[in-house]
Amino acid sequence: MASNKTDLNADILPIDTEYGIPLEEVDNPAFDSSQTPGNTGRTNGGRYDPERAADETDGDEDQNSESKLWRWLDGYLGTVKEVYTENNTMLWNVFYLVLLLVYLGYLVWACYYDFEEAMVLVIITGIGLCLYMYSIIRDYYGKEIYSLTCKPAGNFVDKHWRYIRWPLYLLILAAVAVALVFLTKDNPVQLISAAGLVAFILFCYIFSKHPRHVKWRPVIWGLALQFILGLFILRTSIGFQIFDFLGVVVQTFLEFTDAGSEFVFGAGFQEHFFAFKVLPVVIYFSACISIFYYLGVMQVVIAKLAWLMQKTMHTSASESLNAAGNIFVGQTEAPLLIRPYLPRMTRSELHAVMTGGFATIAGSVLGAYISFGISASHLLSASVMSAPAALAISKLFYPETEKSQTKTAAQVRLPKGEERNIIEAASTGASTAVMLALNIGANLIAFLALLALVNGLLGYLGDKVGIDGLSFELICSYVFIPVAFLMGVEWDDCRIVAELIGTKTFINEFVAYERLAVYINNRDSERATISVRSEVIATYALCGFANIGSVGVMLGGLTPMAPSRRRDLSAVVLRALMAGTVACFMTACIAGILYVEENYVPMTGSTVLPGGIGDVANATAMANVTNVYDVTNVTDFMTT
Numbered sequence: 001m002a003s004n005k006t007d008l009n010a011d012i013l014p015i016d017t018e019y020g021i022p023l024e025e026v027d028n029p030a031f032d033s034s035q036t037p038g039n040t041g042r043t044n045g046g047r048y049d050p051e052r053a054a055d056e057t058d059g060d061e062d063q064n065s066e067s068k069l070w071r072w073l074d075g076y077l078g079t080v081k082e083v084y085t086e087n088n089t090m091l092w093n094v095f096y097l098v099l100l101l102v103y104l105g106y107l108v109w110a111c112y113y114d115f116e117e118a119m120v121l122v123i124i125t126g127i128g129l130c131l132y133m134y135s136i137i138r139d140y141y142g143k144e145i146y147s148l149t150c151k152p153a154g155n156f157v158d159k160h161w162r163y164i165r166w167p168l169y170l171l172i173l174a175a176v177a178v179a180l181v182f183l184t185k186d187n188p189v190q191l192i193s194a195a196g197l198v199a200f201i202l203f204c205y206i207f208s209k210h211p212r213h214v215k216w217r218p219v220i221w222g223l224a225l226q227f228i229l230g231l232f233i234l235r236t237s238i239g240f241q242i243f244d245f246l247g248v249v250v251q252t253f254l255e256f257t258d259a260g261s262e263f264v265f266g267a268g269f270q271e272h273f274f275a276f277k278v279l280p281v282v283i284y285f286s287a288c289i290s291i292f293y294y295l296g297v298m299q300v301v302i303a304k305l306a307w308l309m310q311k312t313m314h315t316s317a318s319e320s321l322n323a324a325g326n327i328f329v330g331q332t333e334a335p336l337l338i339r340p341y342l343p344r345m346t347r348s349e350l351h352a353v354m355t356g357g358f359a360t361i362a363g364s365v366l367g368a369y370i371s372f373g374i375s376a377s378h379l380l381s382a383s384v385m386s387a388p389a390a391l392a393i394s395k396l397f398y399p400e401t402e403k404s405q406t407k408t409a410a411q412v413r414l415p416k417g418e419e420r421n422i423i424e425a426a427s428t429g430a431s432t433a434v435m436l437a438l439n440i441g442a443n444l445i446a447f448l449a450l451l452a453l454v455n456g457l458l459g460y461l462g463d464k465v466g467i468d469g470l471s472f473e474l475i476c477s478y479v480f481i482p483v484a485f486l487m488g489v490e491w492d493d494c495r496i497v498a499e500l501i502g503t504k505t506f507i508n509e510f511v512a513y514e515r516l517a518v519y520i521n522n523r524d525s526e527r528a529t530i531s532v533r534s535e536v537i538a539t540y541a542l543c544g545f546a547n548i549g550s551v552g553v554m555l556g557g558l559t560p561m562a563p564s565r566r567r568d569l570s571a572v573v574l575r576a577l578m579a580g581t582v583a584c585f586m587t588a589c590i591a592g593i594l595y596v597e598e599n600y601v602p603m604t605g606s607t608v609l610p611g612g613i614g615d616v617a618n619a620t621a622m623a624n625v626t627n628v629y630d631v632t633n634v635t636d637f638m639t640t
Helices: 050-086 088-113 119-159 161-184 188-206 216-235 237-255 257-265 273-295 297-313 317-325 334-344 347-359 363-372 376-397 422-464 472-479 481-486 491-506 509-521 532-541 548-558 563-594 621-625 634-639
Strands: none
Touching: 050 088, 088 119, 119 161, 161 188, 161 216, 161 563, 188 216, 188 376, 188 481, 188 563, 216 237, 216 297, 216 376, 216 563, 237 257, 237 273, 237 363, 237 376, 257 273, 273 297, 273 363, 273 422, 297 317, 297 376, 317 334, 317 347, 317 376, 334 347, 334 548, 334 563, 347 376, 347 548, 347 563, 363 376, 363 422, 363 509, 376 532, 376 563, 422 472, 422 509, 472 481, 472 491, 481 491, 481 563, 491 509, 491 532, 509 532, 532 563, 548 563
């Protein structure tokens, strides 16, 4: 029989003799006397430890001191933040005032030290002062001035436009005719370029998509802007000096690429001229463009140029912004300015976007062409002049038949850079250009190899029928002779320039400019060369991305931005390629009309730049890093 007696000691736990707490409960954190206030120095067993108590007391005092310090610092920073928030505008004004005083002190000292060397600083300061005064007048009195002057004039013109447009067009044409007579009286050969300009306009009108819907305002104003820009750059001393100086400054600016190239590739980097001298320029210039975007400089310049073209040519805000952007960035980068509006653009506007990309070059590759030895001033002026020409020809070749949804500037906003600081902007620009540089190199390898293959096949076929030296270049030198002649190229040089045009159209402008540089560098030698006039006309004619390979680049860049317009983009891209090509030829015609070799005295020697940047030769002084080839006829390029 089991015992019912209860074991009274079974549930009795060991007791701490000092405090009477069951020892198992001491293991529970809830009963951990060492974690409760007032038990400093006690162990988990609850026993008092004098040394531990002293250490913990010192730790508590240090912790309290640090806590007081952080509370004081937090309060101090809060006060500073509050003062800054309340006086934000005043503090920044004081900061700007201090910077201005420091700069003025530096300017005064520079003028005192050497006024001639400081002249550039004085000019830049004057321009900055004018821009600042303009911003003040615009912000405080702009609306009143616009309401009293521009708005009434604009309303009057819009109201009576159908009555005054034809007299105005006739007046413009008469002024152009008088200017042509005056400008070409000493050299009637320049009239050939004028005839070529008319021929290209007639070609675009005859093959226009909708000839009956052509609006002549954008066409005439586009040509007028192009002519005015050309007149200012090529026929006025101040315009020529400004662009010639800008060309030298840009070349000096690009020479700093050599510092990075030499560090990465070694002192002998120029021995591999294209890979280590030219392509790094693309990366460097792209980083600089990205910085300008971050600072907002590019947006301001593009917006002002777009406003000018929109007001004069009456084109939509979106296509005007794209055309202005094409002056500085490439055929796939400029549409990013209007990316949100691409799906809503009309077919004519999409055609204008593509034409602008084909008719101009990117600022990043501009430096590469300059490094070949092409005139920087002529490349800069060609980039500026081709923008209105591209819009004009686009509206002639593919007139607007739909209603634009981005007609006014209020419907379009320029995007801002997403970078958080200037370092990230530079890094983003450089990283983006890496793929661009690799694509340029890869395309050149592929196209030049294919060209060699084609020339080999043509040479083989030509030998079988007794035609020596048959090649792609030779064929182009005959096919494009009429185009070269209509642009105003001297007859003796027409075959060479025609070959360059064919190379640019069917391969790319990189190869064409490299071959043009050969003739430029041969100018002072007994080897084959062309006249300076032909060089200048060729420089303007080649200044654009209008080539077969760029069709894929254009579609590949625009389609992801507007996937719903894939069919429309594919339908107009070949027309845009032709329009962009003609726009380049028209820019060359303007150069042929206005260019006079006697007035061409390029800057040489020391460039007057702040800080003594150094001596820089003119744009043709790169011959020391490029070989002087012995080109005796048009078909010798592939063997040099």
